[in-house]
Amino acid sequence: MPVKKLPLLVANWKMNLSVKESVVLSKNLCEAYIKNKFQERLSLVLCPTFPALSGVAEVIKKKNVSLGAQDVFWKTQGPYTGEVSPRVLVEIGVEYVIIGHSERRQFLKETDAMIQQKLLASLSEGLKPILCVGETFAERQSGQKDLVIARQVSSALNGVVLTPESHLIIAYEPVWVIGSGQAVEPREASETALVIYQTMLDFFSPKALKSQVSIIYGGSVDPTNIHYFVGQGLLSGVLVGGASLEDKRFINLMNKL
Ligand code: 13P
Secondary structure, three states: OOOOOOOEEEEEOOOOOOHHHHHHHHHHHHHHHHHOOHHHOOEEEEEOOHHHHHHHHHHHOOOOOEEEEOOOOOOOOOOOOOOOOHHHHHHOOOOEEEEOOHHHHHHOOOOHHHHHHHHHHHHHOOOEEEEEEOOOHHHHHOOOHHHHHHHHHHHHHOOOOOOOOOOEEEEEOOHHHOOOOOOOOHHHHHHHHHHHHHHHOOOOOHHHHHHHEEEEEEOOOOOOOHHHHEOOOOEEEEEEOHHHOOHHHHHHHHHOO
16 A cells, blocks of 8 residues: 655544534534645544544545544453453544553553553554654653663564554654643754664664654644654654644644645
8 A cells, every 4th residue: 555655644632622522623624624635735633532533433534534543452352341442443444543652651551561562453453553652851851862762662663563554653752842832842853753763673674664654743743833843854744732622723733734
């Protein structure tokens, strides 16, 4: 399958919106997406809360917009109360899945080992994982950033084999920047993308990296800074939280691409 070369714009609505609000927002975004022919400039992925996935799937049908989930379990079926199977996500039209977001690492105590299992399960069901990696402020201050990033990437990729159909996205999200209103310096994001790329070379060929893997940036992306993070060096997209929650602001952001 040919790879979309367009910049990837992923909206992570986290737990901020109700089902109704998610459906209304996706309707408004789809309308603007079509009207402004954004599909010629970017690939849009909407990641609502689990209960809103089906409603949003209905809205985006045949509109060239993709659906993403914010998490997934590492087994496809069985006695795992409260968990969601990657197979069920595919069944309802989900194409992408965020894995290892720092909020889950922090609040749900997700470990590198759990994240690796989720990645394997998602890829084997044909989902496109968006693996989040990023350092905390303390790790950055103590000069550990590159080590932390390399460790998170390599432990997640342990045992991963890309088939010709697989797609993988790595999102660099510095934990200390998320929700702060202040993105990292574009140069720092580019340099970290290089660390991610170099770490991945231990796992995949340069050819596979070029055609099947993307590196994107997340953390206080807004309409004023998005252009610094798309198409710069190895970065080919963004993962947006706060600035994706309101239609006018997010449409403005898409306009900047
Ligand atoms: P903000 O854009 O609100 O900083 O959130 C980033 C994020 O965590 C996306 O996954």
